[in-house]
Amino acid sequence: MDYFRGVGLEPGDHVILVTGKPSWIKVSPDEVPESYKNLHYFKDKVVREAGARVQVTLTGDLHHYCRYEADDHSQLITAGGGGAYLFPTHTMPEKLALPDEPVSYTRAARWPGRESSERMAWGALRMPLLAPGLCLIIALLHASFAAALFAALDGDSGFLVVALIGLFTLGSLSGYAAFEKPLPKFLAGAAHTALQLAPAAAIAIVAELAVDANGGWATLAVGLTAGAIGYLVGGLAFGLYLVALHRSAPKHANEAFSCQSIPDWKHPAPAHRRERVDDLPDRRRARSAGLDVCRGRRSLRSVACARRSSPHSEDDRRPDLRARRPPHDGGASLSTTEHSERVVPFTAGDGMELNLVNVTGRRPPARGPVLLVHGAGVRANIYRAPTRG
Numbered sequence: 001m002d003y004f005r006g007v008g009l010e011p012g013d014h015v016i017l018v019t020g021k022p023s024w025i026k027v028s029p030d031e032v033p034e035s036y037k038n039l040h041y042f043k044d045k046v047v048r049e050a051g052a053r054v055q056v057t058l059t060g061d062l063h064h065y066c067r068y069e070a071d072d073h074s075q076l077i078t079a080g081g082g083g084a085y086l087f088p089t090h091t092m093p094e095k096l097a098l099p100d101e102p103v104s105y106t107r108a109a110r111w112p113g114r115e116s117s118e119r120m121a122w123g124a125l126r127m128p129l130l131a132p133g134l135c136l137i138i139a140l141l142h143a144s145f146a147a148a149l150f151a152a153l154d155g156d157s158g159f160l161v162v163a164l165i166g167l168f169t170l171g172s173l174s175g176y177a178a179f180e181k182p183l184p185k186f187l188a189g190a191a192h193t194a195l196q197l198a199p200a201a202a203i204a205i206v207a208e209l210a211v212d213a214n215g216g217w218a219t220l221a222v223g224l225t226a227g228a229i230g231y232l233v234g235g236l237a238f239g240l241y242l243v244a245l246h247r248s249a250p251k252h253a254n255e256a257f258s259c260q261s262i263p264d265w266k267h268p269a270p271a272h273r274r275e276r277v278d279d280l281p282d283r284r285r286a287r288s289a290g291l292d293v294c295r296g297r298r299s300l301r302s303v304a305c306a307r308r309s310s311p312h313s314e315d316d317r318r319p320d321l322r323a324r325r326p327p328h329d330g331g332a333s334l335s336t337t338e339h340s341e342r343v344v345p346f347t348a349g350d351g352m353e354l355n356l357v358n359v360t361g362r363r364p365p366a367r368g369p370v371l372l373v374h375g376a377g378v379r380a381n382i383y384r385a386p387t388r389g
Helices: 034-050 114-130 132-153 160-176 182-210 216-245 250-258
Strands: 014-018 053-059 065-070 075-079 105-111 339-347 353-361
Touching: 014 034, 034 053, 114 132, 114 216, 114 250, 132 160, 132 182, 132 216, 160 182, 182 216, 216 250
Parallel strands: 014 053, 053 075
Antiparallel strands: 065 075, 065 105, 339 353
Protein backbone atom coordinates (compact mmCIF):
# COMPACT_ATOMS: atom_id res chain seq x y z
CA MET A 1 0.00 0.00 0.00
CA ASP A 2 2.81 2.41 0.87
CA TYR A 3 4.34 1.81 -2.55
CA PHE A 4 1.19 2.81 -4.38
CA ARG A 5 0.60 5.78 -2.10
CA GLY A 6 4.05 6.94 -3.11
CA VAL A 7 3.26 6.93 -6.82
CA GLY A 8 2.19 10.57 -6.55
CA LEU A 9 -1.49 10.57 -7.41
CA GLU A 10 -2.98 14.05 -7.47
CA PRO A 11 -6.56 15.34 -7.24
CA GLY A 12 -8.30 14.96 -10.59
CA ASP A 13 -6.09 12.15 -11.85
CA HIS A 14 -7.80 9.37 -13.79
CA VAL A 15 -6.49 5.92 -12.90
CA ILE A 16 -6.47 2.69 -14.91
CA LEU A 17 -6.44 -0.09 -12.33
CA VAL A 18 -5.34 -3.55 -13.50
CA THR A 19 -6.38 -6.43 -11.25
CA GLY A 20 -6.17 -10.20 -11.33
CA LYS A 21 -9.81 -11.19 -11.79
CA PRO A 22 -13.28 -9.66 -12.20
CA SER A 23 -14.27 -9.91 -8.55
CA TRP A 24 -17.30 -7.68 -9.18
CA ILE A 25 -19.00 -10.52 -11.08
CA LYS A 26 -19.20 -12.65 -7.91
CA VAL A 27 -20.83 -9.97 -5.75
CA SER A 28 -24.37 -10.91 -4.70
CA PRO A 29 -26.83 -9.69 -2.03
CA ASP A 30 -25.89 -12.72 0.06
CA GLU A 31 -22.12 -12.65 -0.39
CA VAL A 32 -19.33 -10.17 -1.07
CA PRO A 33 -16.11 -12.07 -1.84
CA GLU A 34 -12.86 -11.11 -0.15
CA SER A 35 -11.29 -10.34 -3.53
CA TYR A 36 -13.85 -7.59 -4.13
CA LYS A 37 -13.43 -6.24 -0.61
CA ASN A 38 -9.68 -5.98 -1.22
CA LEU A 39 -10.23 -4.19 -4.52
CA HIS A 40 -12.69 -1.74 -2.98
CA TYR A 41 -10.35 -1.10 -0.05
CA PHE A 42 -7.52 -0.29 -2.45
CA LYS A 43 -9.70 2.15 -4.40
CA ASP A 44 -10.77 3.88 -1.19
CA LYS A 45 -7.45 4.06 0.63
CA VAL A 46 -5.08 4.70 -2.28
CA VAL A 47 -7.00 6.32 -5.13
CA ARG A 48 -9.95 8.18 -3.65
CA GLU A 49 -8.10 9.44 -0.60
CA ALA A 50 -5.65 11.11 -2.99
CA GLY A 51 -8.53 12.85 -4.76
CA ALA A 52 -8.08 10.71 -7.87
CA ARG A 53 -10.64 8.56 -9.60
CA VAL A 54 -10.55 5.05 -11.05
CA GLN A 55 -11.71 5.53 -14.61
CA VAL A 56 -11.09 1.99 -15.85
CA THR A 57 -10.70 -1.28 -13.94
CA LEU A 58 -9.20 -3.83 -16.30
CA THR A 59 -8.83 -7.55 -15.71
CA GLY A 60 -8.71 -10.92 -17.43
CA ASP A 61 -9.10 -14.39 -15.86
CA LEU A 62 -12.47 -15.05 -17.55
CA HIS A 63 -11.67 -15.82 -21.17
CA HIS A 64 -14.01 -13.45 -22.95
CA TYR A 65 -14.71 -9.73 -23.36
CA CYS A 66 -17.30 -8.12 -21.12
CA ARG A 67 -17.55 -4.41 -20.34
CA TYR A 68 -19.71 -2.66 -17.76
CA GLU A 69 -20.19 1.11 -17.79
CA ALA A 70 -21.48 3.43 -15.07
CA ASP A 71 -23.39 6.70 -15.43
CA ASP A 72 -20.12 8.60 -14.89
CA HIS A 73 -18.52 6.60 -17.75
CA SER A 74 -16.21 4.61 -15.50
CA GLN A 75 -15.60 1.13 -16.85
CA LEU A 76 -15.24 -2.40 -15.51
CA ILE A 77 -13.62 -4.42 -18.30
CA THR A 78 -12.86 -8.12 -18.52
CA ALA A 79 -10.56 -8.71 -21.47
CA GLY A 80 -9.37 -12.28 -21.10
CA GLY A 81 -9.73 -13.26 -24.74
CA GLY A 82 -6.14 -14.42 -25.06
CA GLY A 83 -6.62 -17.22 -22.56
CA ALA A 84 -6.99 -20.95 -22.98
CA TYR A 85 -10.63 -21.96 -23.39
CA LEU A 86 -13.57 -19.63 -23.96
CA PHE A 87 -15.86 -18.60 -21.10
CA PRO A 88 -19.56 -17.85 -21.80
CA THR A 89 -20.89 -14.32 -21.96
CA HIS A 90 -24.63 -15.04 -21.90
CA THR A 91 -24.40 -15.81 -18.17
CA MET A 92 -23.02 -12.36 -17.34
CA PRO A 93 -25.58 -10.22 -15.40
CA GLU A 94 -27.04 -7.17 -17.10
CA LYS A 95 -26.56 -4.89 -14.08
CA LEU A 96 -24.17 -4.87 -11.15
CA ALA A 97 -25.21 -3.65 -7.70
CA LEU A 98 -21.89 -3.18 -5.96
CA PRO A 99 -21.80 -2.30 -2.26
CA ASP A 100 -20.49 1.12 -1.21
CA GLU A 101 -20.23 2.31 -4.81
CA PRO A 102 -21.81 5.69 -5.63
CA VAL A 103 -22.73 4.54 -9.15
CA SER A 104 -24.39 1.51 -10.68
CA TYR A 105 -22.97 -0.42 -13.62
CA THR A 106 -24.79 -1.68 -16.71
CA ARG A 107 -23.42 -4.21 -19.16
CA ALA A 108 -22.43 -2.24 -22.26
CA ALA A 109 -20.71 -4.87 -24.41
CA ARG A 110 -19.81 -8.54 -24.52
CA TRP A 111 -18.06 -10.75 -27.02
CA PRO A 112 -18.97 -13.33 -28.16
CA GLY A 113 -22.52 -12.04 -28.27
CA ARG A 114 -25.39 -13.69 -26.46
CA GLU A 115 -26.65 -15.81 -29.35
CA SER A 116 -23.21 -17.17 -30.20
CA SER A 117 -22.43 -17.89 -26.56
CA GLU A 118 -25.72 -19.71 -25.99
CA ARG A 119 -25.22 -21.76 -29.14
CA MET A 120 -21.73 -22.83 -28.12
CA ALA A 121 -22.98 -24.04 -24.72
CA TRP A 122 -24.82 -26.86 -26.49
CA GLY A 123 -21.47 -28.17 -27.67
CA ALA A 124 -21.12 -29.89 -24.30
CA LEU A 125 -23.47 -32.56 -25.66
CA ARG A 126 -20.47 -33.83 -27.65
CA MET A 127 -19.01 -35.15 -24.39
CA PRO A 128 -18.32 -38.69 -25.76
CA LEU A 129 -16.00 -37.08 -28.32
CA LEU A 130 -14.64 -34.36 -26.05
CA ALA A 131 -13.80 -36.41 -22.95
CA PRO A 132 -13.31 -40.11 -23.76
CA GLY A 133 -11.59 -40.74 -20.40
CA LEU A 134 -14.56 -39.42 -18.45
CA CYS A 135 -16.97 -41.38 -20.62
CA LEU A 136 -15.01 -44.58 -19.99
CA ILE A 137 -15.52 -44.07 -16.25
CA ILE A 138 -19.22 -43.47 -16.88
CA ALA A 139 -19.36 -46.64 -19.01
CA LEU A 140 -17.81 -48.62 -16.13
CA LEU A 141 -20.48 -47.23 -13.80
CA HIS A 142 -23.26 -48.24 -16.20
CA ALA A 143 -21.78 -51.70 -16.67
CA SER A 144 -21.41 -52.31 -12.92
CA PHE A 145 -24.91 -51.11 -12.08
CA ALA A 146 -26.61 -53.04 -14.89
CA ALA A 147 -24.71 -56.26 -14.08
CA ALA A 148 -25.49 -55.98 -10.35
CA LEU A 149 -29.18 -55.26 -10.99
CA PHE A 150 -29.49 -58.11 -13.49
CA ALA A 151 -27.90 -60.54 -11.04
CA ALA A 152 -30.24 -59.37 -8.28
CA LEU A 153 -33.33 -59.69 -10.47
CA ASP A 154 -32.17 -63.12 -11.58
CA GLY A 155 -31.87 -64.25 -7.97
CA ASP A 156 -28.12 -64.82 -8.09
CA SER A 157 -27.46 -62.11 -5.47
CA GLY A 158 -29.23 -59.58 -3.30
CA PHE A 159 -29.78 -55.91 -3.90
CA LEU A 160 -27.03 -54.74 -1.52
CA VAL A 161 -24.50 -54.16 -4.31
CA VAL A 162 -27.14 -52.32 -6.36
CA ALA A 163 -27.90 -50.05 -3.41
CA LEU A 164 -24.22 -49.38 -2.73
CA ILE A 165 -23.55 -48.41 -6.35
CA GLY A 166 -26.61 -46.18 -6.37
CA LEU A 167 -25.66 -44.45 -3.10
CA PHE A 168 -22.06 -44.01 -4.26
CA THR A 169 -23.27 -42.40 -7.49
CA LEU A 170 -25.72 -40.15 -5.66
CA GLY A 171 -23.08 -39.01 -3.17
CA SER A 172 -20.47 -38.38 -5.85
CA LEU A 173 -22.76 -36.44 -8.18
CA SER A 174 -24.29 -34.44 -5.32
CA GLY A 175 -20.80 -33.46 -4.22
CA TYR A 176 -19.95 -32.51 -7.79
CA ALA A 177 -23.03 -30.28 -8.17
CA ALA A 178 -21.85 -26.66 -8.13
CA PHE A 179 -24.36 -25.25 -5.68
CA GLU A 180 -23.59 -23.73 -2.29
CA LYS A 181 -26.68 -24.82 -0.35
CA PRO A 182 -27.23 -28.50 0.56
CA LEU A 183 -30.74 -28.89 -0.85
CA PRO A 184 -29.94 -27.66 -4.40
CA LYS A 185 -26.77 -29.77 -4.38
CA PHE A 186 -28.75 -32.88 -3.41
CA LEU A 187 -31.53 -32.24 -5.94
CA ALA A 188 -29.06 -31.64 -8.76
CA GLY A 189 -27.12 -34.76 -7.77
CA ALA A 190 -30.30 -36.83 -7.61
CA ALA A 191 -31.41 -35.66 -11.07
CA HIS A 192 -27.97 -36.40 -12.51
CA THR A 193 -27.93 -39.83 -10.84
CA ALA A 194 -31.29 -40.65 -12.39
CA LEU A 195 -30.01 -39.58 -15.82
CA GLN A 196 -26.99 -41.85 -15.48
CA LEU A 197 -28.48 -44.96 -13.90
CA ALA A 198 -31.87 -45.11 -15.62
CA PRO A 199 -30.47 -46.38 -18.98
CA ALA A 200 -28.41 -49.06 -17.22
CA ALA A 201 -31.43 -50.13 -15.16
CA ALA A 202 -33.57 -50.31 -18.30
CA ILE A 203 -31.04 -52.61 -20.00
CA ALA A 204 -30.93 -54.94 -16.97
CA ILE A 205 -34.74 -55.11 -16.67
CA VAL A 206 -35.27 -55.72 -20.40
CA ALA A 207 -32.61 -58.43 -20.38
CA GLU A 208 -34.22 -60.15 -17.41
CA LEU A 209 -37.67 -60.09 -19.02
CA ALA A 210 -36.73 -60.85 -22.62
CA VAL A 211 -33.75 -63.21 -22.41
CA ASP A 212 -34.06 -66.70 -21.02
CA ALA A 213 -30.58 -66.89 -19.63
CA ASN A 214 -28.86 -66.60 -16.29
CA GLY A 215 -25.54 -67.16 -14.63
CA GLY A 216 -22.21 -65.43 -14.92
CA TRP A 217 -22.03 -65.25 -18.71
CA ALA A 218 -25.43 -63.61 -18.97
CA THR A 219 -24.50 -61.11 -16.27
CA LEU A 220 -21.24 -60.34 -18.08
CA ALA A 221 -23.08 -59.86 -21.38
CA VAL A 222 -25.55 -57.44 -19.76
CA GLY A 223 -22.71 -55.50 -18.19
CA LEU A 224 -20.76 -55.21 -21.44
CA THR A 225 -23.87 -54.13 -23.33
CA ALA A 226 -24.71 -51.49 -20.71
CA GLY A 227 -21.12 -50.26 -20.70
CA ALA A 228 -21.01 -49.87 -24.48
CA ILE A 229 -24.31 -48.01 -24.53
CA GLY A 230 -23.41 -46.09 -21.38
CA TYR A 231 -20.29 -44.61 -23.00
CA LEU A 232 -22.51 -42.77 -25.46
CA VAL A 233 -25.69 -42.26 -23.45
CA GLY A 234 -23.90 -41.49 -20.20
CA GLY A 235 -21.64 -38.96 -21.96
CA LEU A 236 -24.69 -37.30 -23.49
CA ALA A 237 -26.38 -37.25 -20.08
CA PHE A 238 -23.34 -35.59 -18.51
CA GLY A 239 -23.28 -32.94 -21.25
CA LEU A 240 -27.03 -32.41 -20.90
CA TYR A 241 -26.59 -31.89 -17.16
CA LEU A 242 -24.01 -29.15 -17.80
CA VAL A 243 -26.16 -27.46 -20.43
CA ALA A 244 -29.24 -27.55 -18.20
CA LEU A 245 -27.59 -26.13 -15.08
CA HIS A 246 -24.77 -23.91 -16.35
CA ARG A 247 -26.85 -20.74 -16.06
CA SER A 248 -27.57 -21.23 -12.37
CA ALA A 249 -24.17 -22.64 -11.36
CA PRO A 250 -21.13 -20.64 -12.55
CA LYS A 251 -18.77 -23.58 -12.06
CA HIS A 252 -20.83 -25.65 -14.49
CA ALA A 253 -20.79 -22.74 -16.96
CA ASN A 254 -17.01 -22.94 -16.83
CA GLU A 255 -17.07 -26.71 -17.36
CA ALA A 256 -19.61 -26.58 -20.20
CA PHE A 257 -17.12 -24.48 -22.17
CA SER A 258 -13.78 -25.76 -20.88
CA CYS A 259 -14.62 -29.34 -21.89
CA GLN A 260 -14.88 -28.11 -25.49
CA SER A 261 -11.47 -26.36 -25.55
CA ILE A 262 -12.82 -23.76 -27.97
CA PRO A 263 -9.76 -22.18 -29.63
CA ASP A 264 -11.60 -19.33 -31.34
CA TRP A 265 -12.96 -15.91 -30.33
CA LYS A 266 -9.58 -14.49 -29.34
CA HIS A 267 -9.06 -10.76 -29.00
CA PRO A 268 -6.38 -8.30 -27.95
CA ALA A 269 -7.28 -5.23 -25.89
CA PRO A 270 -5.26 -2.32 -27.28
CA ALA A 271 -5.13 0.88 -25.25
CA HIS A 272 -4.83 4.35 -26.80
CA ARG A 273 -3.30 7.01 -24.59
CA ARG A 274 -4.82 10.50 -24.52
CA GLU A 275 -4.07 13.44 -22.27
CA ARG A 276 -7.71 13.49 -21.16
CA VAL A 277 -10.21 10.67 -21.18
CA ASP A 278 -12.94 13.22 -21.88
CA ASP A 279 -11.29 13.90 -25.26
CA LEU A 280 -12.56 10.55 -26.49
CA PRO A 281 -16.16 9.93 -27.60
CA ASP A 282 -17.99 7.71 -25.14
CA ARG A 283 -18.19 4.77 -27.48
CA ARG A 284 -14.42 4.83 -28.09
CA ARG A 285 -13.22 4.91 -24.51
CA ALA A 286 -12.76 1.17 -24.41
CA ARG A 287 -12.05 -0.66 -27.63
CA SER A 288 -10.96 -4.12 -28.62
CA ALA A 289 -10.85 -6.07 -31.85
CA GLY A 290 -11.62 -9.75 -32.08
CA LEU A 291 -10.99 -12.83 -34.17
CA ASP A 292 -13.97 -15.16 -34.38
CA VAL A 293 -11.99 -18.06 -35.85
CA CYS A 294 -8.35 -18.97 -35.24
CA ARG A 295 -7.62 -21.73 -37.70
CA GLY A 296 -6.42 -22.12 -41.24
CA ARG A 297 -3.08 -22.27 -43.02
CA ARG A 298 -2.68 -18.57 -43.61
CA SER A 299 -1.73 -15.88 -41.16
CA LEU A 300 -4.35 -14.25 -39.00
CA ARG A 301 -4.24 -11.21 -41.26
CA SER A 302 -5.78 -13.19 -44.14
CA VAL A 303 -9.47 -13.36 -44.92
CA ALA A 304 -9.42 -17.16 -45.26
CA CYS A 305 -8.30 -17.55 -41.67
CA ALA A 306 -10.39 -15.15 -39.67
CA ARG A 307 -13.44 -12.98 -39.67
CA ARG A 308 -12.74 -9.82 -37.74
CA SER A 309 -15.49 -8.29 -35.67
CA SER A 310 -15.75 -5.87 -32.81
CA PRO A 311 -16.84 -6.75 -29.27
CA HIS A 312 -18.48 -3.42 -28.53
CA SER A 313 -22.16 -4.24 -28.69
CA GLU A 314 -24.50 -6.84 -27.29
CA ASP A 315 -24.78 -8.61 -30.64
CA ASP A 316 -22.24 -10.27 -32.91
CA ARG A 317 -21.45 -7.90 -35.72
CA ARG A 318 -20.45 -9.04 -39.18
CA PRO A 319 -18.68 -6.04 -40.68
CA ASP A 320 -16.33 -5.80 -43.65
CA LEU A 321 -14.79 -9.22 -44.28
CA ARG A 322 -11.65 -7.77 -45.80
CA ALA A 323 -8.52 -8.08 -43.71
CA ARG A 324 -7.65 -4.87 -41.91
CA ARG A 325 -3.92 -4.24 -41.67
CA PRO A 326 -2.75 -1.76 -39.07
CA PRO A 327 -0.89 1.18 -40.61
CA HIS A 328 2.82 1.63 -39.95
CA ASP A 329 5.27 4.38 -40.77
CA GLY A 330 5.47 4.84 -44.53
CA GLY A 331 2.29 2.85 -45.06
CA ALA A 332 4.12 -0.49 -44.90
CA SER A 333 2.77 -3.53 -43.11
CA LEU A 334 4.88 -5.50 -40.67
CA SER A 335 5.00 -9.18 -41.59
CA THR A 336 6.43 -12.12 -39.70
CA THR A 337 9.66 -11.86 -41.72
CA GLU A 338 10.26 -8.20 -40.88
CA HIS A 339 11.14 -8.53 -37.23
CA SER A 340 13.97 -10.01 -35.24
CA GLU A 341 14.18 -11.33 -31.73
CA ARG A 342 16.76 -12.28 -29.15
CA VAL A 343 16.38 -14.26 -25.94
CA VAL A 344 17.90 -12.70 -22.84
CA PRO A 345 18.20 -15.18 -19.94
CA PHE A 346 18.13 -13.78 -16.41
CA THR A 347 17.65 -14.89 -12.83
CA ALA A 348 14.72 -13.52 -10.82
CA GLY A 349 15.07 -12.35 -7.25
CA ASP A 350 13.79 -15.70 -5.94
CA GLY A 351 16.35 -17.64 -7.96
CA MET A 352 13.99 -18.70 -10.76
CA GLU A 353 15.69 -18.94 -14.17
CA LEU A 354 13.67 -16.92 -16.72
CA ASN A 355 13.94 -15.67 -20.29
CA LEU A 356 13.10 -12.27 -21.75
CA VAL A 357 12.19 -12.41 -25.45
CA ASN A 358 13.10 -9.08 -27.06
CA VAL A 359 11.27 -8.50 -30.37
CA THR A 360 12.19 -5.56 -32.60
CA GLY A 361 11.12 -4.39 -36.05
CA ARG A 362 13.12 -3.29 -39.07
CA ARG A 363 13.39 0.34 -37.98
CA PRO A 364 14.85 1.60 -34.71
CA PRO A 365 12.11 2.09 -32.12
CA ALA A 366 10.85 5.64 -31.61
CA ARG A 367 9.29 4.90 -28.23
CA GLY A 368 10.09 2.92 -25.13
CA PRO A 369 9.55 -0.85 -24.96
CA VAL A 370 6.28 -2.56 -24.08
CA LEU A 371 6.66 -5.36 -21.55
CA LEU A 372 4.19 -8.25 -21.82
CA VAL A 373 4.08 -10.59 -18.82
CA HIS A 374 2.10 -13.84 -19.06
CA GLY A 375 0.29 -15.48 -16.18
CA ALA A 376 0.98 -18.73 -14.39
CA GLY A 377 0.42 -21.96 -16.28
CA VAL A 378 1.15 -20.56 -19.76
CA ARG A 379 4.23 -19.69 -21.79
CA ALA A 380 5.27 -16.51 -23.56
CA ASN A 381 4.10 -18.05 -26.85
CA ILE A 382 0.58 -17.07 -25.81
CA TYR A 383 1.40 -13.66 -27.30
CA ARG A 384 2.26 -15.11 -30.68
CA ALA A 385 -0.58 -15.24 -33.19
CA PRO A 386 -1.12 -18.76 -34.57
CA THR A 387 -0.19 -18.98 -38.24
CA ARG A 388 -0.82 -22.67 -38.86
CA GLY A 389 -3.97 -24.72 -38.47
